Amino acid sequence: GQNIDQPTEMTATEGAIVQINCTYQTSGFNGLFWYQQHAGEAPTFLSYNVLDGLEEKGRFSSFLSRSKGYSYLLLKELQMKDSASYLCAVINSNYQLIWGAGTKLIIKP
Amino acid sequence: DADVTQTPRNRITKTGKRIMLECSQTKGHDRMYWYRQDPGLGLQLIYYSFDVKDINKGEISDGYSVSRQAQAKFSLSLESAIPNQTALYFCATSDSERGDTGELFFGEGSRLTVL
Numbered sequence: 001g002q003n004i005d006q007p008t009e010m011t012a013t014e015g016a017i018v019q020i021n022c023t024y025q026t027s028g029f030n031g032l033f034w035y036q037q038h039a040g041e042a043p044t045f046l047s048y049n050v051l052d053g054l055e056e057k058g059r060f061s062s063f064l065s066r067s068k069g070y071s072y073l074l075l076k077e078l079q080m081k082d083s084a085s086y087l088c089a090v091i092n093s094n095y096q097l098i099w100g101a102g103t104k105l106i107i108k109p
Numbered sequence: 110d111a112d113v114t115q116t117p118r119n120r121i122t123k124t125g126k127r128i129m130l131e132c133s134q135t136k137g138h139d140r141m142y143w144y145r146q147d148p149g150l151g152l153q154l155i156y157y158s159f160d161v162k163d164i165n166k167g168e169i170s171d172g173y174s175v176s177r178q179a180q181a182k183f184s185l186s187l188e189s190a191i192p193n194q195t196a197l198y199f200c201a202t203s204d205s206e207r208g209d210t211g212e213l214f215f216g217e218g219s220r221l222t223v224l
Binding site: 004008030031033035040041042043044045048050087089091095096097098099100101102 | 113149150151152153154199209210212213214215216217218
C-alpha cells in the first residue's frame with residue numbers, strides 16, 4: 001500500500017523553531033508538497049520539492065531525502081498565526097497525489 | 110473575491126436526499142478536482158476533470174457523480190445522501206501548463222452533514 005506518515009499534533013512556543021516530519025512509502029516518486037490549512041479553511045500551497053536538499057522560502061524551509069522517503073518542514077520565528085495543520089502530499093509514479101492526514105501545530109505564547 | 114468559489118458553504122440534509130455542491134473558478138485553469146476531507150484522514154480524491162469533455166473517477170467515487178458544465182464550473186452530486194458522506198468537501202483547480210506537478214488551488218470548502 002501507499003502511505004504518508006506525519007505526527008498528529010505538535011506544540012511549540014512563539015518565536016521558536018519547529019520541524020514537522022513526513023515519511024512516505026509510495027509506488028514511485030514525482031515530487032512532494034507541503035500545504036498549510038487553518039482550521040475551517042482551505043489548504044494553501046507552501047512548498048514543492050522534487051530534488052534532494054533544502055528549499056528555503058522566508059521563515060519556512062522544506063527538506064527532501066528521496067533515498068530515505070523523508071521530508072520535513074521547518075518553521076522559524078514562530079508566530080501565533082502559524083497555528084494550523086500542515087499537510088504533506090506525495091506525487092507517485094502514476095502522478096496520483098497521496099495525502100497525509102496532516103499535523104496540527106499549536107503555538108503557545 | 111475568492112478565485113475558487115464553492116456553494117453552499119454549509120448544508121444539513123437528510124438521508125436519501127439529492128445534494129449538489131457547486132464550484133466555479135476565475136483562475137482560468139482547465140483542471141478541476143473534488144476532494145473529501147474527514148478528521149484523521151488525508152484528503153481523498155472523488156473525481157477530477159482535465160477539461161470540459163474529460164471526467165475521471167478518483168479513489169472514492171462510489172455514491173458521487175460530477176458534471177463539468179464549462180471550463181469554469183464543476184459540480185458534485187450526491188444522488189442519495191447517506192450519513193457516512195458527512196464531511197468537508199473541497200473543490201480545487203490546477204494549471205495544466207504546470208503539468209501533473211502543479212500546485213492545487215482550493216475553494217473555501219463545503220461542510221455537508223447528512224442526518
